Amino acid sequence: MGIIELSKITVIRGRNKVLDGWSISVDSGEVVCLSGENGCGKSTVIEAAAGLIPLEKGSCEISGQLIRDSQGRRGRTNFGLCLQDDCIMGDELVGERILDAAGHDFDIASLLKNWGLDHRIHDRVAMLSGGQRRRIALLSGLIPAMISKEPVAILLDEPDSGLDDESVEKLSETIRNLAAGGHSILVSSHDSRIISAADRIIEFPFSETKGEPVKGKFTPIEKGNSRNSYIGHRLNLRTFSGFANNGIAGLLVLGAMLALLEPAQLEGRMLTAFILAPALAAGLCGNPIHRLSLENRSHSWWSTKSAILPHAIFHSLILCAALTILASTITSEFNLQLILAGAFIGAVTESIVGLLSQATLRLSRPNAVMIRLLTPILLLPWALVVDTLSA
Amino acid sequence: MLGLAGAGLTLGLGLMWAPSVSIDAFKAPEAQRIFYWHVPSAWAAMIAFGMLFVGSIIWFFKRSEWAWKLHVASSEASLAAGLMCVWSGCIWGAAEWGVPWDWTDVRLNTFAMLTLLSLYLVLGRRSQPDGVETRDTFAAFGMYGFILVPVTYVATRLWQIRHPGPVVATSEGSLNSDMGTVLLIGAISFTVLIIGYVMAGMRLTDLEMRLEDLQSRYEEGNR
Numbered sequence: 001m002g003i004i005e006l007s008k009i010t011v012i013r014g015r016n017k018v019l020d021g022w023s024i025s026v027d028s029g030e031v032v033c034l035s036g037e038n039g040c041g042k043s044t045v046i047e048a049a050a051g052l053i054p055l056e057k058g059s060c061e062i063s064g065q066l067i068r069d070s071q072g073r074r075g076r077t078n079f080g081l082c083l084q085d086d087c088i089m090g091d092e093l094v095g096e097r098i099l100d101a102a103g104h105d106f107d108i109a110s111l112l113k114n115w116g117l118d119h120r121i122h123d124r125v126a127m128l129s130g131g132q133r134r135r136i137a138l139l140s141g142l143i144p145a146m147i148s149k150e151p152v153a154i155l156l157d158e159p160d161s162g163l164d165d166e167s168v169e170k171l172s173e174t175i176r177n178l179a180a181g182g183h184s185i186l187v188s189s190h191d192s193r194i195i196s197a198a199d200r201i202i203e204f205p206f207s208e209t210k211g212e213p214v215k216g217k218f219t220p221i222e223k224g225n226s227r228n229s230y231i232g233h234r235l236n237l238r239t240f241s242g243f244a245n246n247g248i249a250g251l252l253v254l255g256a257m258l259a260l261l262e263p264a265q266l267e268g269r270m271l272t273a274f275i276l277a278p279a280l281a282a283g284l285c286g287n288p289i290h291r292l293s294l295e296n297r298s299h300s301w302w303s304t305k306s307a308i309l310p311h312a313i314f315h316s317l318i319l320c321a322a323l324t325i326l327a328s329t330i331t332s333e334f335n336l337q338l339i340l341a342g343a344f345i346g347a348v349t350e351s352i353v354g355l356l357s358q359a360t361l362r363l364s365r366p367n368a369v370m371i372r373l374l375t376p377i378l379l380l381p382w383a384l385v386v387d388t389l390s391a
Numbered sequence: 392m393l394g395l396a397g398a399g400l401t402l403g404l405g406l407m408w409a410p411s412v413s414i415d416a417f418k419a420p421e422a423q424r425i426f427y428w429h430v431p432s433a434w435a436a437m438i439a440f441g442m443l444f445v446g447s448i449i450w451f452f453k454r455s456e457w458a459w460k461l462h463v464a465s466s467e468a469s470l471a472a473g474l475m476c477v478w479s480g481c482i483w484g485a486a487e488w489g490v491p492w493d494w495t496d497v498r499l500n501t502f503a504m505l506t507l508l509s510l511y512l513v514l515g516r517r518s519q520p521d522g523v524e525t526r527d528t529f530a531a532f533g534m535y536g537f538i539l540v541p542v543t544y545v546a547t548r549l550w551q552i553r554h555p556g557p558v559v560a561t562s563e564g565s566l567n568s569d570m571g572t573v574l575l576i577g578a579i580s581f582t583v584l585i586i587g588y589v590m591a592g593m594r595l596t597d598l599e600m601r602l603e604d605l606q607s608r609y610e611e612g613n614r
């Protein structure tokens with residue numbers, strides 16, 4: 001059984017059946033290159049193997065772990081992925097991105113030096129040129145294998161696009177070196193240098209030839225302790241996205257209520273509603289990191305790493321608690337129960353709006369669907385909490 | 392047409408002939424007559440939501456074109472019936488309670504949410520090119536949204552706040568025979584209306600899909 005196994009997969013995209021009962025197996029130490037004209041289904045194979053596309057039939061496995069099947073079951077394991085889109089949020093730092101992709105600490109400076117990026121280690125990815133960004137995306141895909149002595153699957157979708165000649169040569173050489181280390185690589189490309197690094201070339205629609213690549217040499221990078229990403233919280237601290245989106249909405253609602261109401265005269269239900277309204281407004285703005293992750297389809301890449309997409313839920317709790325404290329201070333009604341309720345309502349509301357948005361990510365135009373139409377239901381639990389706490 | 396005629400008859404009988412409730416039972420007894428429109432439209436909306444659920448679930452698991460057409464037509468039907476119910480309820484509520492809406496009433500909110508879900512499905516689907524991704528996503532929303540139907544049904548039994556509880560087929564049996572007759576005519580008419588609406592909608596969706604296929608074939612032939 002191969003490291004990468006796609007068994008009789010059928011995939012429909014739009015109204016076309018792109019793959020129909022198609023299978024492939026990539027063994028340890030093997031490089032398979034998918035080649036063919038645009039739109040023939042190369043990217044579909046890579047994305048299906050990564051578990052990003054629902055399957056009508058069949059299943060995909062990597063290193064013996066089910067990644068996705070036609071019953072909708074999903075699993076995750078350690079593998080490298082570089083899609084046609086760079087899949088990097090502009091506010092990620094060069095160094096932290098590669099470390100997040102590796103999941104371990106290691107000597108990142110020397111790796112970046114090899115690829116001419118060491119001087120950019122602390123820069124935001126948004127500040128890089130297109131070619132540099134592509135190199136980061138590529139290294140993010142290669143690094144799980146580079147640091148592993150065990151065979152790891154690598155999926156690369158047109159990794160050479162946007163790279164200069166020197167980088168393509170280096171990529172071709174790296175692919176051969178990784179194969180020598182037992183890693184399995186499934187790559188799609190039109191570039192003859194990448195094709196020449198393959199043991200097998202599959203020309204779409206499906207003729208297969210054997211390649212005669214030169215042998216590489218693999219020395220794994222020494223890895224250190226495993227690393228927790230907390231990417232959502234880090235990005236939120238860096239961009240203040242939570243405050244700029246959710247916090248401002250809460251403050252505006254508070255300001256509007258102050259313009260219309262006299263806080264000192266409020267009592268009972270109205271007083272409780274006044275205190276809890278800013279947290280609800282902040283929550284209704286949704287997960288601020290979700291918005292960032294729409295950039296370059298980075299949510300797709302992160303979804304292969306974890307079932308839970310990047311978020312900053314602890315910051316949301318703090319922000320909504322702060323808004324509730326502010327409203328409480330204005331009304332002189334300082335109540336710990338209300339503050340906890342505000343924090344909880346805001347964070348839960350934000351998570352639900354985030355989940356609703358995530359549910360539309362598969363659409364070709366996810367921003368065009370009016371997901372906010374579904375948010376009024378969230379007023380009901382808020383109103384019930386207001387009623388309960390003011391009783 | 393039969394359904395429309397029946398709905399018109401229900402409105403006429405409800406406003407002109409059917410008795411209102413006793414003065415003591417409601418603050419605005421004349422406004423209560425809107426009940427002959429409000430209840431059948433809620434009934435029709437529930438039928439449409441049911442069909443939406445059936446269409447969604449069969450599309451999702453069987454990939455049936457017929458089921459997708461049912462999803463499309465019933466989402467539009469449930470929007471129409473839902474809006475009729477919410478709109479008539481707001482008018483009644485404004486007269487009876489003094490406010491058209493109560494954000495703490497579970498029945499009001501879950502029903503409005505179902506109507507908004509239909510609006511979301513209708514507008515969202517129009518914003519996307521047709522394809523399996525679009526159909527799967529909206530069918531999933533149709534399935535999950537159906538959770539609200541039983542919640543709406545039991546809402547007045549579990550958390551009655553403002554919305555009255557059931558008045559038909561209960562042990563209290565609070566409707567007199569004339570009221571029951573008009574309500575029955577309304578329920579039958581609205582059922583016919585909503586089923587006819589869904590059938591016409593399915594036919595229209597079928598024609599749209601065939602037109603799209605013909606356009607694609609025409610474009611391929613011109614290449």
